[in-house]
Amino acid sequence: MTRRLRDNVAALLDDRGIDATVDREWARIVIHADDPDRAARVAADAMGVVWARPAVRCAANLDAIEETLAALASDADPVDTYAVRARRAGDADDHPFTSRDIEREGGRAVGVATDATVDLDDPDRTYHVEVRGARAHVTATTYEGPGGLPLGTQEPLVALVSGGHDSPVAAHEVMRRGAPVIPVYVDLGVYGGPDHVARAVATVGRLDRYAPNFDCRLRVVPGGDLAETLIEDVEDTRMLSWRRALLRIAETVAEHEDAAGIVTGEALGQKSSQTAANLTATDAAIDLPVHRPLLTWDKPDILDRARAIGTYEDSSIPVGCERLDPPFPETGATREAVEAAEPADFLDRAAAAVDDLRIVTVDTADADAR
């Protein structure tokens, strides 16, 4: 896991043009870079990272630590309150002081260097000191990472990405748990708005920024003919047959790419096609499991996450693609009813559409992921 994380952090830094070396030290990943602050911000984009902190290194003795803390505190923007937290590892013989000594003496040094006062419960700024062997790392800033597991520690999944707010968040969520995603967008042809494909391409470009050493390029599969068939031949269960086609397309891509499952952005009851009965009817179209990380999420939480991961703006591009919706969508379908209304060769045609898959990328080299 840590080797994989090291490689992923190194790839992210390289992709964002940061010259750095990345080592495993103690139980930490340690980055040496000319701009530690930017390096820490970028490292905090790596799946599996809980936090990243730009640190100053000094000798593991109280005088050096106090001096470093005082210098960091004077350089940083002023705050009203602060705390110092310390961790010390190694034999007591290595260091003739405890973590509590560092917190007390270091805290005093910061107090002398600034006008701030100590607040151990809810400080405006927390200084961290980590001592191990002959060295100490002293930090004043913490960038929170996504947590989870390093990308590539789970099997790949095919992510059905419409470019709306939900599916990029769902894809990011399984990436956060270590699964690389193969994003698939099904092009509605004339039934999609003019910017439908562009929206999917832009949002997947954002996801790709988190995974420079994985193949996260968008696969676009033509679906206009399938949509036309449904509009002509199927009424109330039309959206369910459309979902079944999406899943069959995703399953076919998964077979080609050796992916272990499918991810969608569906949430229980959010749309008529997303009732428990209807999800059962759609899932029956394929054998692979469908993972729905947002199943129980409320929309405001999904939108907050979209903002945090940087997909919100691109997902907000208006596309106007409601033409597939039937006037009276079914909310409690049975698998039998959906199959009876669906042309017999419909799912086979969906699988065959993957023969015309094309890969579309976007140049996001100028932007950080978020």
Ligand SMILES: Nc1ncnc2c1ncn2[C@@H]1O[C@H](COP(=O)(O)OP(=O)(O)OP(=O)(O)O)[C@@H](O)[C@H]1O
């Ligand atoms: N054209 C498409 N290509 C690929 N996947 C799609 C497409 N349309 C929908 N999906 C998948 O089906 C899910 C449900 O789509 P739907 O439009 O009903 O719901 P949604 O909850 O608004 O999702 P989103 O916000 O991602 O569009 C999406 O989250 C996505 O995983």
